[in-house]
Amino acid sequence: MEPNFDLVFAPAIPTDVHGVKILRQPSDTKLVELGVASWPIRWESIPRKFPWKFKKTETMYFLEGKVKVTIVEQHKEEVALELIAGDLVVIPKGMTVIVDVTEAVKKHYYRDLEIVKSPSKS
Template sequence: MATFGITVGACFPNLNGFKTVTKHPVCSVSRKGVGATGTILVTGSIGSCSSRRRSCIYRLSSSSSKIMASATTETEKLGIKIVKNPPESKLSELGVRSWPKWGCPPSKFPWTYSSRETCYLLEGKVKVYPDGSDEAVEIVAGDLVVFPNGMSCTWDVSEAVDKHYKFD
């Protein structure tokens, strides 16, 4: 089950006549699979709902509606594993907040991993170019990333980085 956080102004076409979520301090969507029906829980005012605080629950077919959301996703590209928007429970389980921190300003530099590194970006934006590839892997604040032992690459930091890291 994935959990989504929906941004202010997210649009829900054909959702009981409501077109836009304008204010909502809490909003989540749960999905059990691709094309599955999800549940949206919104607290706050929505569309033409009353302006007083209330909770509204709507059913939504994820295959027919577009949601501006940030989901927890796991991908691997060019040997680099990325978990976008990991849940806090995962970060706590790993002990991420107790790991040492490292940061750097915008810069470009080569790097070779002498052991596997797992890091969690608190701030920043980086394109990592593994040696021998013209493609880059972009990592941003909120990403949990695993770099394999022995990888040589070039870090191109476009926004200052602040991260927790751990070497295995």
């Protein structure tokens, strides 16, 4: 099931680059609403560079570090994005990238899961 991006990013408007959605420095309220603190730390890396193809849509939140992600698309110019600590990012299924970890990274992520808003407390 594809994530419901309206729920992930509402009411903020994310940057959208070739289908990659980036919300820079979301509010603490948004992070609590998404339950990010309960996501396990699933990926850590020292500086290195490698190719990667996303087999599933991935929603991630960067805790530490800096990564340059170059989107590799056939018949189009490559696009490079810099993702830093505090960014909330969704990369779609099927996207091929070159990952260049420029500062050691820690991130939480989900793959192909719908993120559901926490119920409002009245």
